[in-house]
Amino acid sequence: MTAPHDPDAGQGSPGRRRPSPGRRGRTRVLLAVLVLVVLAVGVDVALLAGRVGEVAVDLSPDDSDGRTWVLVGLDSRDHLPAGADPAVFGTPEAVPGTRADVVLVVHQTDAGTTVLSVPRDLLVLRDQRRTRLTLTWRDGPRATVDALCSIGIDADHLVAVDFAGFAQVVDAAGGLTVDVPVPVRDPGAGLDLPRAGVQHVDGRTALALVRSRHPQHLVDGTWTPVPMDPDGRASAAGTVLGALVDAVRGSVVRPLRLQTVGWATTGALSVDPGTSVTDLAALAGADLSTVEVVPSDLRDGAVPVALPTAGTRAAIEAAGLSCR
Structure with missing residues (x-):
């Protein structure tokens, strides 16, 4: 099956040792770390919460079977780091729209927390047609939420992080x-x-x-x-x-820098209208140390495609997830 072309496809390892499974798991908690930074500034949370953006999607949270968070890392040429050369990143005209680069699912229950990383190139259903998960955000957050539902993942809360804003957090x-x-x-x-x-x-x-x-x-x-x-x-x-993580930990004993990091982070976050600071606090209290990558059959090529397998559905069901 041929997936739609995406100019933002394929990569090699830029000079790093191949990660162990534990290290790959740590990779996918990047979005959650940014959320935690927001809450680390204590008494200033209320002020900083006013800077958090809003994702235009209405969800109907149902916490009866646990609380499910979908955290999405976005890649858009409309929001480049300060001073970045558009010739390096590509212009919005050359690379239009926004893609979902990282998708992390956090499912919280009284028994504990399960964290899944969903491959960005996984084939999902969009309007009864198969497409890569990463491309669904180009049709808006509702399209990504619906696509996840097609593989059995429902969303109670949605958090999006602009990775151009991530560069500002690093500088802060x-x-x-x-x-x-x-x-x-x-x-x-x-x-x-x-x-x-x-x-x-x-x-x-x-x-x-x-x-x-x-x-x-x-x-x-x-x-x-x-x-x-x-x-x-x-x-x-x-x-x-x-x-x-090391830099943020070092900022804890430097209040001014921690405030600066919190300010930059809130500018990079967007949440659905039904998600409050209290909800984010519940996410911050979750154990996100262990992350499972949802199994798939990766087919390398000019445009990598991850085919769903029996293991894909099994991993989602084992996490206690379902989409009504």
Whole structure:
């Protein structure tokens, strides 16, 4: 089956060691970490809550069988990091619309919390036709919510994070310290780290690490393309996430910086109209340390496609999820 073309498809690993399952799990809690930052500023939560945007979708939450959160990381050329070169990211005309780059599902019950990562390239139903999950957001948040329902995932609450805003959060935290195993660059993503080792990066570079799809390694003095790695994005986000967590923890003892991080984070978050600060607090209290990737049959190519399998449905049902 051929999926619709997406200019934002395929990537390799930009110079990072292949992640362990635990590290890949940590990758997918990036969105939740940003939510937690909002709540970490204590008495200023009420003020900062006024900066949180709204996702135009009305949900009918039903907490009788638990509370289900859908956290979506967005990729749009309409909102680039400050000072970013549109030639690197692509213009809104060349890459129109917004895609769902990361989809994390958190299901909370009295028995505990289950966290699932849904592959962005998973084929789902949209108007009785199959399409990749990442493309559904181009038709709006309701399309993504309905597409998730087609595979058995209902949404009580929806949180969206603009990853251009993520770069602002990194800068607010004073940048990140990352360990790059080998020199790496990706002109298409604006990534240029010509030396290996521990180094401090700003928000745009951190975002470039996550966005990189066609990295090159410096081998014997020559920049050499790296074969595509389906887990490349996960590995990159894991590296950046670990550094972000360290930076935020360091901000806890620096009230002014923590306030700045909270201010930047609230500007990057949007929630459905029915989600309150109290609801976000409930999410913040959840144990998000273990994340399960929903199984699928990944078919590599110019446009990667993840085919649903019996394991896909089984993992969703085992998490206690269903869509009425």
